Amino acid sequence: MNHDDVKSNVLTTTLESAINWGRKNSLWPMPFGTACCGIEFMAVLAARTDISRFGAEAIRFSPRQSDLLIVAGRISIKMMPVLIRIYEQMPEPKWVISMGACASTGGVFDTYSVIQGVDQFIPVDVYVPGCPPRPEGVVEGLMKLQDLVDKEKLSDYSPAPTK
Amino acid sequence: MTRVTEQTLETDKMVLNFGPQHPATHGTLRIIMELEGETVTKATPEIGYLHSGFEKLGEDLDFNQYITITDRMNYLSPLCNNVAYALAAEKLIGIEVSKRTEYIRVLMCELSRIADHLLNVGMLAVDLGAMTAFLYGFKLREDIYDLFEIATGTRLTTSYTLVGGLMRDIPEGYDKAVLKVLDEVDEVANDIETLLNKNRIWQDRTKNIGIISKDDAISYGISGPMARATGIEWDIRVNEPYSRYDEFDFDVAIALNGDVFDRYLVRMEEIRQSIKICRQSLSKMPAGDVIVDPGLGYSLPPKDEVYNSIEGLIYHFEVTMPNRGMVPPVGEAYVPTESPNGELGFYIVSDGNRTPYRVRTRPPSLINYSIFSKLIEGHMLSDAPAILGSINIIAGELDR
Amino acid sequence: MPTETILSKIKERLPDAVLDITEFAGEHILHVKGQDILKVLTELKDDGFHFLADLTAIDNLTLGGFERFAVSYHLLSHKTTERATVKAYISEEKPSLPSVESLWKTADWQEREVFDLYGIKFEGHPNLIRIMNPDDYDGYPLRKDYPRLGRKERGDFPVIDRPIQKKKRQE
Numbered sequence: 001m002n003h004d005d006v007k008s009n010v011l012t013t014t015l016e017s018a019i020n021w022g023r024k025n026s027l028w029p030m031p032f033g034t035a036c037c038g039i040e041f042m043a044v045l046a047a048r049t050d051i052s053r054f055g056a057e058a059i060r061f062s063p064r065q066s067d068l069l070i071v072a073g074r075i076s077i078k079m080m081p082v083l084i085r086i087y088e089q090m091p092e093p094k095w096v097i098s099m100g101a102c103a104s105t106g107g108v109f110d111t112y113s114v115i116q117g118v119d120q121f122i123p124v125d126v127y128v129p130g131c132p133p134r135p136e137g138v139v140e141g142l143m144k145l146q147d148l149v150d151k152e153k154l155s156d157y158s159p160a161p162t163k
Numbered sequence: 164m165t166r167v168t169e170q171t172l173e174t175d176k177m178v179l180n181f182g183p184q185h186p187a188t189h190g191t192l193r194i195i196m197e198l199e200g201e202t203v204t205k206a207t208p209e210i211g212y213l214h215s216g217f218e219k220l221g222e223d224l225d226f227n228q229y230i231t232i233t234d235r236m237n238y239l240s241p242l243c244n245n246v247a248y249a250l251a252a253e254k255l256i257g258i259e260v261s262k263r264t265e266y267i268r269v270l271m272c273e274l275s276r277i278a279d280h281l282l283n284v285g286m287l288a289v290d291l292g293a294m295t296a297f298l299y300g301f302k303l304r305e306d307i308y309d310l311f312e313i314a315t316g317t318r319l320t321t322s323y324t325l326v327g328g329l330m331r332d333i334p335e336g337y338d339k340a341v342l343k344v345l346d347e348v349d350e351v352a353n354d355i356e357t358l359l360n361k362n363r364i365w366q367d368r369t370k371n372i373g374i375i376s377k378d379d380a381i382s383y384g385i386s387g388p389m390a391r392a393t394g395i396e397w398d399i400r401v402n403e404p405y406s407r408y409d410e411f412d413f414d415v416a417i418a419l420n421g422d423v424f425d426r427y428l429v430r431m432e433e434i435r436q437s438i439k440i441c442r443q444s445l446s447k448m449p450a451g452d453v454i455v456d457p458g459l460g461y462s463l464p465p466k467d468e469v470y471n472s473i474e475g476l477i478y479h480f481e482v483t484m485p486n487r488g489m490v491p492p493v494g495e496a497y498v499p500t501e502s503p504n505g506e507l508g509f510y511i512v513s514d515g516n517r518t519p520y521r522v523r524t525r526p527p528s529l530i531n532y533s534i535f536s537k538l539i540e541g542h543m544l545s546d547a548p549a550i551l552g553s554i555n556i557i558a559g560e561l562d563r
Numbered sequence: 564m565p566t567e568t569i570l571s572k573i574k575e576r577l578p579d580a581v582l583d584i585t586e587f588a589g590e591h592i593l594h595v596k597g598q599d600i601l602k603v604l605t606e607l608k609d610d611g612f613h614f615l616a617d618l619t620a621i622d623n624l625t626l627g628g629f630e631r632f633a634v635s636y637h638l639l640s641h642k643t644t645e646r647a648t649v650k651a652y653i654s655e656e657k658p659s660l661p662s663v664e665s666l667w668k669t670a671d672w673q674e675r676e677v678f679d680l681y682g683i684k685f686e687g688h689p690n691l692i693r694i695m696n697p698d699d700y701d702g703y704p705l706r707k708d709y710p711r712l713g714r715k716e717r718g719d720f721p722v723i724d725r726p727i728q729k730k731k732r733q734e
Contacts, residue, residue, distance in 0.1 A: 032184065034191050034213055035559050036238035036319055039282075043308075046301040061186040076562075078697045079191060079212045080720050082183050092727050108232065111216030112704050112713025113696065121720050132319055156730040211695040218680075219704060219711050254588050381614055381641075384669030395641070402644050494587040497637055497648070499616065506616060510637070514626045525617040525637075533672045562695060 016154055023067075023093065024149040026055040027142070030066035030090065032083065034073030037100035040132040041072045049135035054142055063089040068145070071122075074102035075115045087122050093157070095149070097141055098124045101131045176204065181547065183212050189286060189551065190558025194535075198544060206539045206547075208532065213562040221522030226252050226326050226461070226489065227482075229522060233509075234320040236524060237560045239282055240275035240503050241321050242311075247500040249324040250405055251509035255496035256489075258327045258461065263451035265407045267333060270341070270444040271314070271323065272406075273437040277348055278307045279503035279555075280430045280437075284355065287427065287552035291368050296355045303351050306344050313337060327462040328454035338445040345438050352434050359427075369423040373538040373550040376421065383534045387505025387527055388429045389554065393421035399501040410447075411440050423553040433503075461489050489517050497525075504528055504555055528560040566591045566645045569610050577602060582629055582652065590648060594629065597653035597660035604636065604649065604663055612638035612647060615663070618673040620681045621650075624707040631655040632683055636663070659684035680705040 029051075033041050044051050051057060060066050063086045075083055087096070098118055101107035104127045106116030118124065125148060128141035181194040191212035197205040217236065221229050233248045234241040246268045253260065281304055285297035308318040314333050315321040323330055359365045375385065380393045390397060398415045400408040416432035418425035454462050463482055468475030481487050491513045499508040505527030512521040531554050538550050567586075570593050574581045580599035585592050595603050617637040624631060630652040638647045653660050662685035664670045674685045675694040682703035685691060693700065700716070702709055 036235055038190070039238055040319060043301065043305065046305070047298060048302065048305045061184075074213065074215055076212060076214050077716055077719075078214065079183065082212070084720070084723060086184060087723060093729075108235070109215045109220065111219055111711055112709075112717065114215050115717055115720075120718070121722050123723075123725070134318070157727055158730075160724065160726055160728040211693075211697075214695040216704065216711070223711060257588065379668075382668045384615055384667065397641055402641075495592075495648075496588050497590070497617070497646075499639075499646075508617065508637075510617065510619065510635075512621055512626070520626055521621050523617070523619045529672060529676075530669055533669060 016152075017150075019154070020150050020152055024146040026058075027068040027095070027145070027149075028058045028060060028066045029056050029068045029070050030061070030063050030086070031059060032069060032071050032073075032086065034075065034079065035102070037072035037103070037132045040135060041070065041099065041138065044135040044138050049139060051139065051142065054139070054146070056142065063087075064091065066090065067094050068097065069094065070097045070099055071103040071118050071124075072099040074107060074109055075118055076113050077115065078113075080115055080121070083118065084121065095125045095145060096122060097126045097128060097138075097145060099128045099138060099141070100133055101129060104129065107131060174199065179544075189556050190561070192551075192556065192558065192561075194547070196539075196544070196547070201543045201545075203539050203542060203544060203547070206536045208535055210529070210532075211562055213558045215563065217524070217563040218522060221519055223518060225517045226491070226519065227463075229519070230324060230326075231320070231322045233524075234322055235559055236526075236563060237279075237502065237504065237507070237528075237557050238319060239557060240272075240279040241319060242271040242275045242323055243500070243502045243507065245322060245324040246272055246406070247498065247502065247507050248509045249326055250500060251496050251498040251511050252326045254498050255494060255511050255513055256326070256461065256491045258455055260328055260455055261451050261453065262407070262449045263332075264328050264453045266444050266448050267329060267453065268324065268406050269408065269411065270441055271311075273440045273444070274307055274310065274341075276437045276503045277434050278304050280434050281351075283503075283552070283555045284427060284430055287423075287549070288359065290548035290552050291365070293359065293362075293365070295358060299351050299354060303344075303347060306347060310337075310341060310344060313340065325454070325462040328452075332453050338448070341441065341445060345441055348434065348438055352431060356431055366424065368546075368549055369427065369553075371420075372423045372542060372546050373553065374420065374422045375534065375538065379534065379537070380421075384530045385505070385534060387501070387503070387531070388416075388426055388433065389505065389531055391416060392418045392425040392429045394419050399499055399506060403499065405498065405500060411443050413440050413443075423549050426553045485517075490515060491517075499525070502527060504557070504560070505531055524560070524563060526560045526563060528554075528556050528558075532556050532561060564610075564643075566647050569607070569612075570647065572610075573603060573606055576606065590646065592648045592650060594650050594652065597630075597634070597651040600634070600636075600649070600651040601661040601663060601666075604638075604666060607638060607647065607649070608666055611640045611642060612645075614639040614641060615667040615669055616646075618663075618670055618677065620677045620683055620705075622681065622705065622707045628652065632658055632681065634660065634677065634683065653683065658682060659686055661686050662688040664688055679703075682706070 031041055098104045103118050106114055126141045126145045128137055130137050177198045179196045183191045183193045193209040195207045196203050233244040236244050281300035285300035288296035312318055315323045375393050377393050380390050413436045416429045418429050464475045464478045469479045493515045495512040497508055497510040499506050508525040510523040511519050514520040570584050580595050582594040616639050621633045632653050633650045636649045677683050678691050679693040679695050
């Protein structure tokens, strides 16, 4: 085998970039769609704006088989324990996109029964604004998340300090 | 060694939680089912997972601001909600709108009806395994969303009507765009019916499932395509016409058996009748103004008048400043309209202030859903998605 | 028979149940005492109003009226396409009235919603528990003296503790 064959057939990289490349191009979403943003999320999955270009088409509806939780829609006080339970069931590494105004801050609903932002209780990575956001906006949020995943290092993860 | 016979086996009822997060529930519903084998013996629905306090918000926002909130109730056909609220507010205050406004409102309502029925049939098909109807329907919905975007500015939460008119007029050349989309709707409806109507699997999974009798339908307050599939001849657009529906010529689809298959057929036929109404509305569209006289203090004057004349500026301030503007009479009004789900009506009570005293939505999804526990008894577990899909539950309207 | 005639005949038959008959914007409203609502609605159902379209309640704290709470029923007749509204008044000290679930099954869930949001009890209802708010919720949200922002229930959840922590990167 001569040197040109090796150069055109073998790729060298660091372990971290390889892992990050694999993770960012196959983020499997778990759509937690409650309200109008759920319908726009269905439009993201459909033919015109197609999220499977980014490798994110495997919607499994099971938290144990996905690594991206998309909170789409308003979360009421009756639904919050369900969201916490689903978040805890997802295995690491996991990311959260908060889609729409209601999931990020409560939106138009400043009332007794809407949680004013899920980031009070769950760590959120990307916020997508809009009411509802256009499907192109959700795709941009996903691409920003891919940039975040790309910059991660393995040394970022460590066990939480015991109390 | 004794042989185990049927008498020695003990069976127990299993309790299954069809939870609030599930791909086959349309939104956040929860059903607790008791199963014996595969057959459901008892089902208890639990709702309220999306309760957002819409009616409490209505007491703090004024008549025009609440229209933005009505979009978020039935988010598959938001223009129907806007029109229903505007009609109730106009009946309370006593305003008459122009003929052009009513024709445009009819056009928008019927386009939303097409979009809603396409999505409902698509989701019913996906739950039973037929993915194609969903993808065809969604591609067409994107075209209808483009039409909404040209007229109102956004795809989903449109807030198009005002008390006394519309936010803005439809632009030039809109009718050509609508006619093109209507031709496509015709083709897609034909495609979906070719795929599903005579399909042996579809018929086996939807015929004789979830049969509602006429007396049950009246006792449970069911309206809309679900009621018309049982044989009740009641369509508010024909029997109690609003917004000049009596000037349009269309048929009402009625089926006789009351099962899931009939509800699907009624919805497909309603898509065709909506296409007819849209074409008539475009061909007979009168010229005129869409905003009633802004001097009354209810609807905003057009922007070029606000910026260029002193009367426009004064009227704008009269409508929007907190302690000025509309003084509605003390009273109450309820206007029923025919939304794609059934009878949608807003009941507004006013005490003379600029915000209503009480705004109540009559939710067709909630009232149609209450018959579910009766329908599922005796059927198998896999019939539950079929029945749920045919009721067309929209969680935003169910819980408000 | 038009709605006006039917309502005035009800007033003749049950004079101590009916408080008033009013009319606004073309609709006729019958105001009755809360305890007699079942008798009045049975009569109206026999007279042809066989469909109950809507059941809701209004808190008259600042509006005024006969009593504090009014439960309003919207009726419809398919044969004559006429509608009628009936309002039943109950006081604050004893907010309860008979349930009409025996006449129309649709009243089941709608009365549960009125109970959840206003605290009005319906005698004879088979299953009067909360429907919209969680089961351990305290208070009746749609009353006029309940604040719109609630009483701190919406911040009352535990912050999640992840067994793995991740260092946040600057962008």
